[in-house]
Structure formats: C-alpha cells, structure tokens
Amino acid sequence: DIQMTQSPSSLSASVGDRLTITCQASQDIDNCLNWYQQKPGKAPKLLIYDASNLETGVPSRFSGSGSGTDFTFTISSLQPEDFATYYCQQYDYVPRTFGGGTKVEIK
C-alpha cells in the first residue's frame, strides 16, 4: 500500500495566518493527490484535486502544489470557518489511502 505521511498532525494558528501542511507519499504518485477538509460530525469535503486544482465553489485562499512524492496544501489567510481537520489522499494506486490528518486549532 502507498503510505501517506502528513505533517504536522496538529497545529495552532490564528485568524489571518498563512498555514502550510505537507503530505509525503511512500512512492511516486505523479499528481494523483486530493485534499479534504473535515469538520466535527461532518463528512469530508473535497477542496483540491489532482494536487493543485481547486474544486468548484472552494475559496481561492486554499491551494495545493506538488508532484511525485511531496505535496503541499496552503491556506493563505486562515478564516474562522477553516478550523477543521485536513486529509490528503492518493488515487494513483489501489487501495486508495489517506494521510493521518492535520487538526487545525485556534491559537
């Protein structure tokens, strides 16, 4: 299985901060990576697909980059509604696998 290693596992940040999360794949997955946001008690929501494409309706403060094994997810200016857990997910191989998640909390 492809292992997806996300870091950090948690972080504290303030409204307006720039936030970066990294995701490393255990082998080359080209650009076959998605990013999701999950709030407590809710299903995950797709934010970024194919490593860098913004899903329709998602604010432009969210962005993604990377290819191969190393990927980055960025929120340019953290908003109150962005406090949540974020997951990366690869789809180059079966089984599809997710990172362990990054919980973003209010400082």
Added chain:
Amino acid sequence: QVQLQEAGPGLVKPSETLSLTCNVSGDSISSYYWSWIRQPPGKGLEWIGYIHYSGTTNYNPSLKSRATISVDTSKNQASLKVTSVTAADTAVYYCARNGDRFDYWGQGTLVIVSS
C-alpha cells in the same frame, strides 16, 4: 443536486454481517464509480472499496475479503456488506461518488459492533 444517504442498522453483533445501503439522488448510479469509506471514532479515514455499475469492483485488502459492494440500478442504490465483524469494524461508514476523487459524500452512518 447530488445527494447520498447511507442507511442501515446502527448496532451489529460480533461475528455477524454489517449491511448498509447508499441511496443516490440527483444523479444516475450508472454514471460513476461509487466508493465506501469508513472512519473509526476519533481516527482517520479508510477506503473500503468501489464499484462501477458494470460490475467492476476493487477492495482494500485490509478487510481480508470480508467486504462486498454491489449496485441496484433499479433503486439507484449502492450497498456494502462486511462479514464476520469485530469491534475493530466500529466506525462511521460513508458512501462517496467516484473511485478516485471523492466529490460527493453521504452524511455517514455510525455502526457499532457490540454484543
């Protein structure tokens, strides 16, 4: 608007079979792949498998062949069965559209395995 709704028993006894359905509205089940994903309480996400209406399936080997996904095109519905459940199968179970990027999700249903 595409909507997915999971349904099924919230409590299953150990060694029995977990059975869930995913009702799809606003889209045809024949148009996409459909996945099942689960999340144990307080933990991360685990992909269970996917199906295409043509019958193509793919499963996570971690479930050791205990999972079966099917579709009923007449009901526009996907289904999941997991046999021989243990406490480790306690989770919120989600259905989602697609087999690669999961763009629509159901709200999830909690299944507890306990006697």
